[in-house]
Amino acid sequence: MNCLILIGGKSSRMGTDKSLLNYHGKSQRAFLFDLAKKYCSEVYFSAREEQIIDEKTIIDSYSFGPIGGILSAFENNKNVAWLVIACDMPLVNEASFEILIQNRNPAKIATAFFNPENNAPEPLFTIYEPKALNLLLEFIKLGNRSPKKFLQNTDIQLVMVNKSRFLINVNTKEEFEKMKNNLTTE
Secondary structure, eight states: OEEEEEOOSOOTTTTSOGGGOBSSSSBHHHHHHHHHHTTOSOEEEEEOGGGOOSTTEEEOSSOSSHHHHHHHHHHHOTTSOEEEEETTOTTOOHHHHHHHHHTOOTTSSEEEEEETTTTEEEEEEEEEOTTHHHHHHHHHHTTOOOHHHHHHTSOEEEEOOSOOGGGOOOOSHHHHHHHHHHHHHO
16 A cells, blocks of 8 residues: 655645644654655655655646545556545544554445544545546546545445544644644643
């Protein structure tokens, strides 16, 4: 299984690149990279052309949001499962990686956490199996772009947890400051 860290968003609400924010003594993308290396064979960044970091960068050739990054990862290697994680989830940790991986069901299209905040699967911290590729391609051919809707309409393994705080994403400067303050007082 490979990992894809989604850093290709424009971060327009934040006003600065969310992957470079520091919650844990290093940039969020470096934190997630180090974390994912413990669990995945290869770790890559999904990015826009101007964000290339190194050879571990997969350029999003679709440019229509996270689903484009996921498709680009499968174009890079369609024979492996992809654990996809968004860079704006600062509370993701070893325990959450382990829960997702331990509950993985390769017989399904994907394994995703149930996110009670939106009463739906969380598409941006999910393991997508190789068989998801053709279904994703069919999905976008119909004009769909939402990975959440994809998961809602696909045979997935849904992971329920009592505490899902790690699924919180941070999109604005105010949310960043609040999260940073909460992390330093914990």
